[in-house]
Amino acid sequence: MDNFDEIAIIETKKIDMDNPIIIEGVPDIGLVGSIAVSHMVAEQNFEEVGYIKSDLFPPVLVVHGRKVLNPVRIFQKGKLIAILSEIPIDPRPGYMLSKKLTQWYKEKGAELIISISGMSLQERIDIDDPEVFGTSNNEEILKKMEGSGVNILEEGFVSGFYALILKNSIELNLNSSVLLAQCYPSYPDPGAAASILKILNKMTGLDVDVKQLTEQAEDLKVNYRALMEQTNASIQRENKVDVPTMYR
């Protein structure tokens, strides 16, 4: 079996729409993407329409509402498709998953891919409303992001899984963007996820209520502690280039 085929995207319900907008939440710095997308699909009643399976993923299944589920699942509401992972994606499956996903996005005729992540900040504790930074491979999208309150990265680096998504998107001529909220370097950050969702509301026309994220931030941090611990270990395994947070 080709390595690329070790990952399969299974559609349990027909996903048939014109030019969907894809929103990705994969465990990363501060778990910003996971927390934001998990909250969004629950609060906006997204429908589960598929999952992603691979022997390269750790042997984990999740149980929600007495149902046994795959940890990487696909949700849909209207024109929006959400990819939510409840396991950290290690580098090797990460390379293959990013290729498989971007190819799938291309087949679906995706209008825009929005990857959600965090930007670690040592002084995060002193910030009440984290700012959101972003980049895209499309100038029009950049203008739209700027109009939605995103600080556009003029100089800097994107690394990890989302860098692969962006790289593959450039090769496949897909519009892709990355949103990065200021967040704690090693702790789950529901506040940063709330900042991202406020921006997403403007960019996509959603109306996600983020009050619960801010009011129950402490409880969420407890619940996400183990995933954060595993994600921190995964990030270390990734052996990333130590890039400076250079932006202006």
Added chain:
Amino acid sequence: MIRRYYILKGNANNSFRQTYWHINYCECNNIEPLTEFNESKEALIVTLDMPCVEKEKIEVTSEENCVRISAPTRKGFCFKKDINLPFSTDPEKVLATFKKGILVIEIPKKVKHYKIEIK
């Protein structure tokens, strides 16, 4: 030996955020908080993520080569962490602050080298 196991709450209405990533409890019902270390020439700064904890219930004790932290949470378990220091500190000079669920401990390094005046 520490036994580790996962606890899953059986409430069918719980969502992912409430049910999935549960605390890795050990038999003494203590867990280690997520911790970051930043070291300078003069001090070690330790930050510990301790949500669901009241400031008044946190206990930080310091010895010359060890700082111990424990705090009960309103979730029914305790955060507990022993930091063994590779240097000596003055226990009475250790500083701790708690803000937004994060405990910051500044552990100054004991000055070991003095310039000796020659008489």
